[in-house]
Amino acid sequence: MKDKSVWKVWDENNEYGEVFYKRATGQLPEMESSKAAAKLIKDDVTEGDKILDVGCGSGHYLRSLRSALKINFFYTGVDATSNYINLGKRAFVNDAGVDFCLGDIYNLPFDENSFDIVMCNNVLLHLPSIQKPLNELIRVSKKTVLIRTLIGDRSFRIQDVSPASEIEFNGDGEPTSFYYYNIYSQKYLNYLLKSSGKVNNFQIIKDVFFDPQNIESSTSEHRDAHNVTKIIGDFQVNGYIIQPWKFLKINIIVPKNGNVLM
Ligand SMILES: C[S@@+](CC[C@H](N)C(=O)[O-])C[C@H]1O[C@@H](n2cnc3c(N)ncnc32)[C@H](O)[C@@H]1O
Secondary structure (H helix, E strand, C coil): CCCCCCCCCCCHCCCHHHHHHHHCCCCCCCCCCHHHHHHHHHHHHCCCCEEECCCCCCCHHEEEEHHHHHEEEEEEEECCCCCCCCCCHHHCCCCCCCCECCCCCCEECCCCCCCCEEECCCCCCCCCCCHHHHHHHHHHHEEEEEEEEECCCCECCCCEECCCCCCCEECCCCCEEEEEEEEEHHHHHHHHHHHCEEEEEEEEEEECCCHHHHHHHHHHHHCCCCCCCEEEEEEEECCCEEEEEEEEEEEECCCCCCCCCC
16 A cells, blocks of 8 residues: 555545445435446446456445446455445445455556456546556456546646645645646557557547536535536536546457566
8 A cells, every 4th residue: 555645635534435425325326427437338248247446435336337237247346545445345235246445556456357347437637647557457457447537638737735724835835735636648548558468449438428417416415525526518627627537448458378568
């Protein structure tokens, strides 16, 4: 596990965990992005497949997978925040074929090719770097990797400085605590993906699979837990940031000789 650092503020956010738990147990509606992710992998999943959800929160995407897929599959959720993992275990305590574990996307606690489908939604934008995380998602998958993150024509490194403390910046002007909302260019993703011997091909799909009213009504659910997303024109806006949400869908090929360039 990486050391706690200023970008990694998840553990302190109990209210966010509560929202995840309520979504996982059906006390709050499914997220628009979890419905979209389930729709986009539906045709890739076959009976008995193993699905890994990285940065799973409390397993709330499992609800959408179940309602979209209608077949048997195994679900594993992994997250770096122990509070969210414990809530996930509690939410699905009576369910067979569901597993949660603590783990870091920079060093996933699984062997190569352990899962058919690997999902990672709304996580990469919050990380300080994505090369290793992307390699890890590809390493453990043997069929499909689906990622939802911010992808644009150019890359931007954005820090949303946490209002948790009035000391927002240290003497050197560095934020004392913040969330990244990084946008990565398609060019950079092409560069990262072309060097992997396991990437057969990939698509970047604009996330247009949402009902604007549902996005905006989540304001009351989040209360002060997190910036909420609003719709302005065609854009999703979080705080002051216009977000170019995309799904990156990677088709994996496992080389027969097992030699994989990463
Ligand atoms: C914005 S939430 C997204 C949760 C869920 N996938 C969703 O779309 O609602 C980001 C999640 O990533 C997790 N996370 C942050 N850093 C991580 C890391 N290094 N490894 C694994 N999970 C991480 C956080 O704990 C949090 O649950």
